[in-house]
Amino acid sequence: MQLPRHQLAVLETASADEPRRIDDIAAEADLPPETVTGAAFELEDEGLLSVTETVEEDLELTEEAREYLDDGLPEVRLYRAAVEAGATDDPVSLGELLGRAGLDGPQVDIALSNLARKGYGTIDAGSVAANPDADPDGDAEAAALASLADGEPVTDESVVDALVRRDLVARTERTVRTVQLTDAGVTALMEGVETEGGLGQLTPDVLSSGEWRDADFRSYDVEADAEDVNAGRTHPLREMAETVKDVLTGMGFQEMAGPHVDAEFWINDALFMPQDHPARTHWDQFALSQPSEIRDLPDDLVSRVEDAHRNGVGEDGEGYHSPWTEEMARGLDLRGHTTSLSMRYLSGEAEGDLEPPQRYFSVEKVYRNDTLDATHLLEFFQIEGWVMADDLSVRDLMGTFTEFYSQFGIEDVTFKPHYNPYTEPSFELFGRHPRTGEIIEIGNSGIFRPEVLEPLGVDCDVMAWGLALERLMMLVTGAEDIRDVHGTLVDLDYLRNEEVMY
The missing domain is CATH 3.30.930.10 (Bira Bifunctional Protein; Domain 2)
Incomplete structure (x- = not known):
């Protein structure tokens, strides 16, 4: 059996005993991961490899979370400041505690909402009472952030969900592909697989060097399925x-x-559409609320159009005898x-x-x-x-x-x-x-x-x-x-x- 060099490298690196990741095979075979992926699917079509896809979740700390790794979560900082100020005995003014904790801006609201949620204390009439039994050193969210920063997994999904809701952790999903030799693949390796000779691609270097004149080009299967490439094109409409x-x-x-x-003036009034025509209601057209009206209209033309609506044109003209206001004419619509x-x-x-x-x-x-x-x-x-x-x-x-x-x-x-x-x-x-x-x-x-x-x-x-x-x-x-x-x-x-x- 003969195989292209990259396919043979993947086949020889794969294992029959356990699945191996594409990235690991790419590193060992010194090939780009995308080349290994393509070769794996080609070998799967030949029945020599099996390819398995799984979706894995990655958790990544946001910039806000990395700040908290250094400074501490806002609610923990507020609780520690409250304990130092004696709020476990008597409530202490919130303003004093915010200064002690170094909290300002959005972190204030974050600290207040999570202080009560975690049972660190209560807030009443602008003062904070700290819970003496709380354990900020055991804060599960702070510990999870530290674990993720060290590359360690977090098994408590409820804690991960809380960090995601707080925008401290971003969830991403990625597809992981693993390959394993099939029985046919093992048999092929035992019987011997050779590298398919010849060039597989006509490159600028091959052309400029003149190598193409004497090269033995690898054969192509013109009946093989090819990837559909959908290039950009103009919409038929x-x-x-x-x-x-x-x-x-x-x-x-x-x-x-x-x-x-x-403006309604250009869309309808200039067309001699009466302002009480059913088609001019918002059941038929889309009106803007911001801005709601046009600033500039030609005054002379507005006057002539209004006169046509009210009185018609010419000696025998007849207008609509219906309400007409410039305010409506200035309204903005799609x-x-x-x-x-x-x-x-x-x-x-x-x-x-x-x-x-x-x-x-x-x-x-x-x-x-x-x-x-x-x-x-x-x-x-x-x-x-x-x-x-x-x-x-x-x-x-x-x-x-x-x-x-x-x-x-x-x-x-x-x-x-x-x-x-x-x-x-x-x-x-x-x-x-x-x-x-x-x-x-x-x-x-x-x-x-x-x-x-x-x-x-x-x-x-x-x-x-x-x-x-x-x-x-x-x-x-x-x-x-x-x-x-x-x-x-x-x-x-x-x-x-x-x-x-x-």
Whole structure:
């Protein structure tokens, strides 16, 4: 039988009579522990060794514990100071004892709580009475710390638990592997095992020296099981987001960016969403408590938006006739849609005044207090987009979607009239799931109303949309549940192996 040199060294160092630790074999064979571990598992596959794994607990002293080894536990120091001050006969002022014991800061509370717990004394009305029968020299926790510092075991688990709770000892677990020769391994050694000849690795030294020209390389079993190596990779959903960005950029759009936390003004008020709309309650959106409101808003724009809410725009305008307060508009929320970015850009707040024609998009995360199901998560990615130009029509809107979705092989997008407070006309978008055949909603769209555009200072048409990235990915990949694509329940094999196809 022939074995590689490192395997033979492990086999010869192992014992048939008792298990031996990997670390001991590594030291004796003068090999790295990881090399010995790999060789042991390879020999186990050949039936020559048995490998046993056990979990052992290590106890390590913290820095605080090492201080107490020199100075003593705070409660012991307080008790000794109390005894010296005569507190076994009459209570002594706590302040005096703390000075005698040299205790201050957090150690004071530690000493007081453990003094009573261990029966060293009692504290009443700011004075300490010491127990004359207490034995600080026999303090089990102090003795355990000393034993651990000397590398000796502590068998009393209750004492160890107390030290762990006090953060004086840290528990760690490690896997210990031991190996033992099998009968087949003993037989192989008795019959004789030779070192497998030849080089096992092509190294820079072998190349530079020219040794490779005449070297006898060791043969490899190409059918042997190899370790799976899972390298880091981009999340499939992020790959899809980058693909969407490439498509929209190719269609002439520029990318927007902005805050995840924003004022209700930008998220809702600028969109002509009434302040008493059900979607603006905290049942649907996540509000911040610290800070609770934005500091700076453009005063002129706030006034124009408030007027649109109260009175509408134009001669025949009609507002909501519902309460509107700047206090609510200043409230900070996690954005429920990225249309807050559109409002910042269209108003000139983000990039300055924009002259038509303009096309902008974003692929950003949004947050909603939805019920989790196959098509809803508390956070997801929205594909936001808008086009600013003169004389836009519904045909332009539909044509844009037809072109966009065709880039992903989706040709059967359908539209349904819908109501939005901020667009008129408005349309929901639907696509057919390739696996189930089910029609699923994939987005919302429309042409912004004058009540939105006029306060922003925009005097041309703007068509806009918000599409769900995850639902687009469901259509592309055939995933049947949004939680299979995004979230904490996604299967790791999916993340490692899924390919984004379009």
